[in-house]
Amino acid sequence: MTLYCEELALxxxxxxxxxxxxxxxQQALxxxxxxxxxxxGSDTLLCYAVKANGNLSILRHFASLGSGFDIVSGGELERVLAAGGDAGKTIFSGVGKSEAEIEYALxxxxxxxxxxxxxxxxxxxxxxxRLGRRAPISLRINPDVDAQTHPYISTGLKANKFGIAMDDAEQAYRYAAGLPHLHxxxxxxxxxxxxxxxxxxxxxxxxxLALIDRLSEQGIALEHLDLGGGIGIVYQNETTLDLAAYADTVKRLLGGRSLKxxxxxxxxxxxxxxxxxxxxEFVKSNGDKQFVIVDAAMNDLMRPALYQAYHHIENAEAVDTSPFTADIVGPVCETGDFFARDREIAAQAGDLLVIRSAGAYAASMGSNYNARLKPAEVLVNGREAKLVRRRETQQQxxxxxLDCL
Incomplete structure (x- = not known):
């Protein structure tokens, strides 16, 4: 058994x-x-959420497919533009936009x-x-709906920091309508x-949609409805929603409204x-407890430490080692530096392991904790492997x- 990405062995x-x-x-993207x-349908504008993975080559690929972008910082906008993305198809979200970021985006x-x-x-x-413009805006409304997901990534309840409360929405729109430099x-x-x-x-x-209809009665006509993102993937054994059925329901609810x-x-x-x-790197025993110590760490993929998230882990190639139960951990000096606990794995020093479902909120959340270098990144297209981020050096x-010593 040898695992592949498209036509290349991992x-x-x-x-x-x-x-x-x-x-x-690339084909999976x-x-x-x-x-x-x-x-x-092609009339819907898809704005890829850059925070999930902001690699420039991934952004360029989505731009080539016609994608817009959803950003949450001026830095993400700079990445979109550097990758050839269209600012005119870019939505700027986030609760704390600075003056400099707003000016840059305008x-x-x-x-x-x-x-x-x-x-x-x-x-x-x-x-x-100050710039002599009218800024295009929409209001992010908090519908107070329980997303039934991990509390750290639930954003639609009254207790969350995001959005404007539904009870305050009409007043907020009326307030915005009275500001002369907003559209x-x-x-x-x-x-x-x-x-x-x-x-x-x-x-x-x-x-x-009920709010949109109430606003229309007050003379505030909206051009688009942005339903955000958040649709999940399979990490372990989740049953994901039927995208086509969801789309059909949304289209039915929109009815005859002229909303993008x-x-x-x-x-x-x-x-x-x-x-x-x-x-x-090593397989270690502490009494009855086994540890598989690998060269990746929580600074490379922090979802297990941050969310107690599950990622499937397996050998890249067939091995003769019998499976055993172990924690799969990194070398960072934190007990929270783990990828899996009490997981069945067949591994010995030198083996290559594959941590699945690592395309989102993985490299983009990486750090240099313990003075560790961020990994290289590769984009595979058929039989071609393109280096899309070089491995960092200690000098970098x-x-x-050093310049400040």
Whole structure:
């Protein structure tokens, strides 16, 4: 048994580029994107959520497919533009946009700000006035829908920091309509991430459409409805929602309204398009407890430590070792540095392991804790492997400090 990414053996990629190593499948990215366009149609604007994985080559590939982008920082906008993305198809979300970020986005010509508070409305209006512009905005409304997901990635409840409360929404729109340098474009919500049932998404859509109708009666006509992202993937044995059925329900609910539909998928486009390759350094016993110590660590993939998330782990090639129960851990000096606990694995020193479902919120959340270098990243297209991020060097890691000694 040898595991492949498209037509290339993962073991060969590890030999060529070293480990830890992120490997992405271009075909998997394309297939995931087309699943959305097939379900929702070409009239729906898909804005890929850059926070899931901001590698420039991945952004460029999605731009080539016609994707827009959902960003949450000025840095992400700079990445989109560097990759050839269209600012006019880019939505700027996030609760704490700085003055510099707002000015940068306005000058770049972004499609819309997703505004999350009244003070933010005032800030955008003031900056637009100074620049002699009208800023395109939508309001992110918190529909108070339980996404039934991990509490750290649930964003649609009253207790969460995101959005404007549904009870305050009409007043907020009236306030925005009175600000002369704002152009109200639409409405937005995002109730959470890794959603595996369509019911919360549909409930949020119904609540927003009722609000849209009430606003229309008050003379505030909206151009688009942004239902956010959050659709989950299979990490272990989850039953994911039927994308086509969800699309059909949304289309039915929209009825005859002349609203442009926008979606912000992230994890569902990239999550299962990537793996993390890691080499076993040691197998260690502490009494009855076994540990498989690998060269990747929580700084490379922090989802297990942060969310207690499950990632399937297996050998890249067939081995003669009998399976045993062990914690699969990294070398970082933290007890929380683990990828799996009490997992069945057949591994010995030198073996190559594959950590699945590592395309989203993996490399993008990486750090240099313990002065560790961020891994290289490779994009595979058929029989071609393209290095899309070089492995960091210690010189690069220390440069901003060496200059200050």
């Amino acid at each position: 073991s060969g990629l590890a030999e060529q580029f070293g480990t830890p190593l992120y490997v992405y499948s 394309t297939d995931a994107y087309r699943a959305y366009t097939d379900a929702f 000058e770049a010509g972004i499609k819309c700000f997703n505004v999350e508070s009244l003070p933010e409305l005032d800030r955008i209006n003031s900056i637009a006035a 109200i474009r639409g409405i937005d919500c995002h109730i959470g991430s890794q959603l595996t049932q369509s019911e919360p998404l549909i409930e949020a859509c119904e609540r927003l 539909l926008i979606l912000e998928p992230g994890r569902s486009l990239v999550g299962n398009a990537g793996v993390l390759l890691t080499r076993v 890691l220390m440069q901003n400090e």
